[in-house]
Amino acid sequence: MTLENTRIVLASRPAGEPVADNYRIEKEPVPKLKNGQVLIKVIYLSLDPYMRGRMSKEKSYADPVPIGGVITGETAGVVIKSKSLRFTKGEYVCCPSGWQSYFIAEENDLMVYPVDPARVPLSTYLGVCGMPGRTAYFGLLREGKPSAGETIVVSAASGAVGSVVGQIARMERLRVVGVAGGPEKCDWVRNELGFDECIDYKAGHLDDALAKACPNGIDIYFESVGGALAEAVAKQLNPGARVPICGYISSYNARKVSETRTPFHIFGELENPPWHQFFLVFNYISEYAEANLKLTEWVAEGKIKYRETIVEGLENAPEYFNWLFRGKNFGKLIVQVAEDPA
């Protein structure tokens, strides 16, 4: 039986928000496995804002996806055939397969690693226990350098990264103020995640809301949004404040990112700029194991809560991807590519 792989490739580079024509769906037979290789059937595909950057022709910290290349992406799946002692048929793994339904991995690729869905649900290895969770973990603890009693403002507080940042900050005994879009998300952030406050940026009056929520000023701003929120936060930063920059989604669909006001402009142009720096979770790869262990423990024990929006069908990934830019997803956005037997 020959398996058929469905893959979504970049047909052309988007100008602004990606449209259907920027993608092409291709089918191809899954090639024969070579020694040392592993065939993975993809179950869940993670959709993350950083993917938009890979669709542009500018080289950033990573090479762009070439025209005709499979869109970059992490997935969780199951090994269905193994020509390696390292992986066994039936084992669950995470891997950087990209947007496709099957993936052939090399046994010595350190980004292909086993996960245990008996411990926490398989999908969470793409969210709270995966790359977004690790981004929150290292971004807050290593880049943000939090101290008990400080005030942190967390952008995209109901999102995959922000929700974890805030919950870890709570464990570190900071005053935690989230910012999210709409009353439903804000209620969840306050009541379920236990943030001290959550500001609805859609309600306007950001300056007043921030001043009220942060009576002692802002010591850490966890940045993943940019734009108007960053401008408002910039006015209320304390001396010695830290701004770890995970991303700035509000600029990602600008025709030219270089023509928008990024957080580097906003914070860099202040009279007394805070420490602010873009960080790559990949720099912490040698410590991923420690972070994953802690995150899965916290999730298994209920100390960290999470929410997922799981949508159906690889072919629909391009449409769902744009949800990220409209705040349409609630929590981690994941595409179900195949049934989850775990």
Add this chain to the structure above:
Amino acid sequence: MTLENTRIVLASRPAGEPVADNYRIEKEPVPKLKNGQVLIKVIYLSLDPYMRGRMSKEKSYADPVPIGGVITGETAGVVIKSKSLRFTKGEYVCCPSGWQSYFIAEENDLMVYPVDPARVPLSTYLGVCGMPGRTAYFGLLREGKPSAGETIVVSAASGAVGSVVGQIARMERLRVVGVAGGPEKCDWVRNELGFDECIDYKAGHLDDALAKACPNGIDIYFESVGGALAEAVAKQLNPGARVPICGYISSYNARKVSETRTPFHIFGELENPPWHQFFLVFNYISEYAEANLKLTEWVAEGKIKYRETIVEGLENAPEYFNWLFRGKNFGKLIVQVAEDPA
């Protein structure tokens, strides 16, 4: 809590059969784990004839163990600490730890690989489902090139390798004649493993016994013993016979192997030498996964039977090691280093 590692090192090179003075037992604290490393607690240590070669100063296919170095060896154990995404605490693995109670492995070492004791017992990954089983698998099928209806003679037929060679040869529909030491082993080889015949080499009259058991001559001789058996087999080989040479234990304790008559002398000096060649299972490393899959399936289904002699205590490994040269073990010889929780 600092763990203490017990390791057995080579104190001096043996002349003849190793003695207690050739070994030294050392204790040391287990060092701190670095990123990308995994701490393995050894449960079972495999004792195999090839280890004798590593104790000599002559470089063979592998470097000798240096004086003061841990004796080479495969073990099965459990991950008790991991700083790698590739391995999780509690996971069972095989690894080339050598004769010691704890081992720090690098995550990208392909000889460290997970095993599943729910499928077949953990100890079998050192025997029938491990290196000896793979040696049998590739040695028979790739080197021996068996055809249905041919006759194979298997030396050390009740041993870790020979017992598997004969059972696979039965599946390939050869006439299978084993050679083992003593009636108890021969009974087991015939009645449990289903060899067509098993000759007790200790009963003498090898020429007659071989002639009677192999009325159509010998097409394959699976060599792991050498000496008198090889001399007897050499007289009854058919034209086109193959002699895969896995080892020749009868020569290993000679003061100088080069002064004994090895199988290379015995078969090479015949008027019409058969195809005969020493083989290394390591040459097939890229196909280990396939062999392991088949072997564990056969064992799980009861198609391949095995026997183990499991002895207690790492400190006693030097004493038990000599059992191999005296045929004192029955089946695979394994040292229990720690309790098996699987």
